Amino acid sequence: MSSGHQTLWLALIIGNSRWHWGAFEGDRWLGSWHTTHLSEAQVQTLQRHHFAPATWPQIDPLVAPPPALINGAATWPDSPELWMASVVETPVAWLADYPALHRVTLAEVPLHNTYATLGVDRALALVGAGDRWGWPVLVIDCGTALTFTAGVDQRLIGGAILPGLRSQLRALHAHTDQLPALDLDLNQWPQRWATDTAGAIASGILHTQLAGIRDFIAAWRADWPSGTVVLTGGDGVAIYQAITKQTPGLDQWINLDPDLGFWGLRACQQQGLKSLKPL
Template sequence: MSSGNQVLWLALIIGNSRWHWGAFESDDSGLAPRGDGSEPALRGERWLGSWHTAPLSEAQVQTLQRHHFAPSAWSQLDPPITLSPALLKGAAVWPDSPELWLASVVRAPVIWMADYAALYQVILAEVPLNNTYPTLGVDRALALVGAGDVWGWPVLVIDCGTALTFTAGVDQRLIGGAILPGLRSQFRALHAHTDQLPALELDLSQWPQRWATDTAGAIASGILHTQLAGICDFIAAWRADWPAGAVVLTGGDGAAIYGAIAKQNPGLAQGINHDPDLGFWGLRVCRRQGR
């Protein structure tokens, strides 16, 4: 069970190519008012950490449910998954059935977890964001709300994942955004739809030279430099409209993109934040308002 009023709960965001897990510990005994007069926060909220997995099978999900998603259950999966010893360090004793706050862009895993008693599925209509449209991805909505909660409004979220998405909002109201293939998706598509171009592994440890002298280098240059130019253009346009607005990079390639912007355009990079956990902050807002 939990220690005192400390409640350990889990967050899960299921994307197209990866599953993102997080853990929080909250004191649910009461609400602490915020100094700025906004929505009160749960007392003693503490972020315990995150981990990321490839998509799990139904059998793996059932194993985790039987063991209440406890850290020891992950090593029993086939194949096993090892969680970092530092994860959840100092947390309360693992509860019998921790709350699992779930948002998914894929339907099947939600069905697999439907029988879990402490499941709280968050759909788009339950995200506290105004001016949305029916096909807006719940992951984008959560990231925007999470960014606004942590970094303040107005805010532009740039998610550098399987898809590269731009999502902008003011005062918990969606302004709009854009979607295009992410870096890895572009590499795969170029190989899949041509006869002669090779399959390449994306290496962001060193940004390629612009004027390449071989095919592999030309592909890397074309995709990476034009992607970076597009991102910088969106940031410049955002700042023209909202000079005091925040800019937050997230997603699997967010850190590398941030590093490239800082190196190639230091002036533009000033004021850009990198936060890989925006979706979890969004789920935290949903839980806070739902209790």
């Protein structure tokens, strides 16, 4: 990578649980990294140093941009473009003074037939999936919320939302007197017929979530036999491994892609939308 190349730009998707960062050189993907929710002071530090790779250890020693970005970053460009979408409002103001910021809202995502309260993260993931995997496409985002978002020819068909795995576990603990809080280990999928309370909670939540996902996939395949399915989100890998193990042959219908939102931001950036101006 030519580190001073003017086409280097950054992508940021601020979610409910984490901040997701990505880097591109033009349309070439350099990689992603993730942080917990940052403070205003941390954001200001990053801005002062133009988000340069050497700055990230000051924020969190365990967080570093991908090697493709670091290895070519001897001379970092001044104020690389930052294309950002957020489902959380407070951090948006912290970035408002960055001179090369492009904030992407639902109105700027190249997706038709949307509705006012559709999350920009869902819209970006759908557009990214269509761009990367082709239309028609069903996106299953396994994160804080489990969402199903379907589209054809850059047009939203519709979808569904329910609590994600960890959200269900937290809710069950918070709203009952004696059910324990559980740490979720998706590397050890629980047996269906549990003989203790913790195991029963894990079995109920995990197996019924898999059943729900299979049901939506079956409905999608019935309506759109030529359509594809893409899993994404923080629990996407574990869900993909579990559901394809339980249902032989399903892996032929499901793709795993953790970076759909970034492909959606890339689609916006490539369009050079006239309505988007640096804030």
